[in-house]
Amino acid sequence: MAISATTFESLELRGVGRSFGENAALSGLDLTVKAGEFIALLGPSGCGKSTALNCLAGLLPLTHGQILLDGRRIDTLPSEKRGFGMVFQSYALFPHLTVEKNIAFGLQMRGVPKAEAAARVREAIALVKLEQHAKKLPGQLSGGQQQRVAIARAVVLEPSLVLMDEPLSNLDAKLRLDMRTEIRRLHQTLGLTTIYVTHDQEEALSLADRLVVLREGHVQQIGTPDELYDHPRNWHVADFMGYRNLVPGTLASVQGGVATVDLGGVAMTGTPVGSLAAGEAVRVAVRPDDLVVADGADAVRDGNALDATVAVVEYHGREFAVSATTDDGRTFHVRTATCPEPGQRITLTARAARVLVFAEQLASAGDDSGARERVLV
């Protein structure tokens, strides 16, 4: 009997919120998760993503809203009755129990007969490739191995939903990549519905079927990785989607899908996102790879030309990451193929289609009608 997910149709979060006194850590989260889906909750620390996860796990009671599994309310059930698996950031392995016994713990709690439990534990250990470490205590394992035990412990129960709270944040960079692949592989082979909390957009984009971007407890945007990557709804989402250059300016004009922004003396043209009015405070967003060093007057694209001085050059293998400062003190990040000297004068340019113009004002707290509109899929 292979480990598989306990099946269900859908998990629905309706206006889920959690307040601590006056302070709303999470508010108005609406999300419908289909069985087998991999959802990433993405946001900076303090955005409410861990609160959302703890509410789902039942470790934090909700103050607003409902959670329904196939139409049945589950937010009133205690954590131990929900049957969700959870993987903690600190792994939370029982230090006094061997790997085997850690994984068997949940089965034991559910009264699974010994022979069956032993078989399932063996299978889970094989799944995360820890056969040689089955009799060790968690303290004798490396961080990556401990994380695999934590995952095996959660999936051995064949949970309807697996919750992961920044599971890779305590691992070093190389191991993080390996474990990311491992988590994706497990998700694909077991078909586990997963909700994954992270602050790392790369992790979220590479793992998830859908992303939920949160800020100060409010949903900013929900969508598939390519929707968010290509069409971020506001500059906060853009920031997470790799738009490292987010420069404030004033909107000079909008005409036929082209916005002209005054960046304090220099004009830049780009694509407006949402409805913008001339004179409004805006942010111009460009990815470092879309910003190019112009090597002649004719190379300037769509009239975008920024004169800047090279400040810092970092070697990144095939390319260089350069920060350049304009005369009025704005810093731009750009990728170049050739290595410029610090202090060198360069001209930066970008296609208007690659330059996004966002309203400076983010949807204010409480007004998340915009976020609801964009709930896609």
Add this chain to the structure above:
Amino acid sequence: MSAPRSTASLRHRLAERGIDPLLMLVLPALLFTIALFVYPFAYGIGLTFQPTAATVQKWGGGVFANYLAFFGDPFVRDSVWITMRLAVPAALFNVVLSVPVAMVLRRRFRGKRLLSSMLVLPITLGTVLTAQGLLIFAGRQGWINRALEAIGLIDEPLKLVNNYLGVMFSLIITGFPFAFLLVSSYLSGIDPSLEAAARTLGAGWWSRFRKVVLPLLAPGLATTFILTFVLAFSVFPSARLVGDPGGTTRVMALMAYRSFGEQLDYPMASTIALLMGVVELVVVAIVFAWRSLLYKGSTGGKG
């Protein structure tokens, strides 16, 4: 054959041979320890082998006459049992009670500070003050008895002091704060996410306690038991003041005092004191032997 001359400093070269000149600072303390503890202790042991002529005459055995007297005289020998009968239940009670109290006080609630201060406060009271208070509060004409009589629950005053119970009360009042403080600090060393993990794995509160908290807390409980046991075992003032020093609370410390103060038999008093230590060591050894079977590694928390 000879390695080139080291260019490291003298301190570094000494350190490589395991000599740390800073350790010289320990010397004064060492002198004090030898003068005030090691020498008197050795002198006391020596005394036990110099029985008085009367003891030798009564019990024989030459230099071992004191030991023969201790184990031969039921009046003295039984004090071991009497002391154990007080110290073991008192220590167990203090440890067992402090676990749920410390668990509850881990949560956040209004008045938590006040409550924990009140629980720890008795630590500042001396045993004599506690005994005095008990006599007034729980005596025949004390508040407890008068209150119980007033509401008609009892006809005759309960005998709560000047017996085994009185000493037990006193040991709990003075011992519980120690146990509570120690257990609280051991408990704070257990990572709360372990319990959260156990919850998500389907463990109810009893299983969480039994399978996760208790095994991680057990070594700490053993240490706490030893400390409160040692504290209770050497009970002296309350055994005399709120106990029944001639009978049920005739503890070893009282016996040693009797030999020393009333019979002026220093060698016998030393023997009793030494054997008190031996009995305590036996109990401590048993508890540590049990403790060595437990998991003692990291408990995941900050403690």
